[in-house]
Amino acid sequence: MHPMNMYMVPNQGIPGCPPGLEYLTQIDQLLIKQKVELIEALAGFESNNKYEIRNSMGQNVFYAVEENDCLTRQCCGPLRSFTIRVLDNFGQEIITISRPLKCMSCFFPCCLQELEIQAPPGNTVGYVLQQWHPFFPKFTIENEHRETVLKLQGPFCGWSCLPDVDFEILTMDEVSIGKISKQWTGLLREAFTDSDNFGIQFPMDLDVRMKAVMIGACFLIDFMFFETNN
DSSP: OOGGGBOOOOOOOOTTSOTTOGGGGGOSEEEEEEOOOHHHHHHOOOOOOEEEEEOTTSOEEEEEEEEOOHHHHHHHGGGOOEEEEEEETTSOEEEEEEEOOOOOOTTOTTSOOEEEEESSTTOEEEEEEEEOOSSSOEEEEEETTSOEEEEEEOSGGGOSSSSSEEEEEEOTTOOEEEEEEEEOOOHHHHHHOOOOEEEEEOOTTSOHHHHHHHHHHHHHHIIIIISOOO
């Protein structure tokens, strides 16, 4: 990666802000770009997902890497449990995202998806919990005290055939304050890889912990609705 395309985030502490998340206080949108895996396109062989997290100017501000073993990836596909580690441009891990292995079917509401987000590692800042609904993908966003603070709702059945798919970020009063958007990446890439682009928009003054949780929610949405089951 050329140095001009990297934003070297200064490590300046902000009171009340988890270490490493200082840059998130300055922004209201992110682009998450999954790196194309050629082996998946050619052989259908599932590899660990890797992502570049960019600001509105296209500069890389973070990297995210899935940590998993080959057997889990091949046998469980998009259902798999995972740990995703988010690193800054200095290689320091600032966010850890953990997903346990659970069923993913609207017919089994007793075993829904969930995600735990830690920032920094070892310090839980929030959770993403799937809510049962027969037609619409719905999630609640909880803080570190397991209190629901936001909601997330996608389109009918989370259809991935549309060029752009929006998951609205809602307050407890159902007011939209942002969205997680899956963006069209072109016919050939859609057909032969499961590499996706996502945009996240949130209020500038949103709690920085919830901004980190939204990054985790984006990864969960990718696995649940847009990851190809090879």
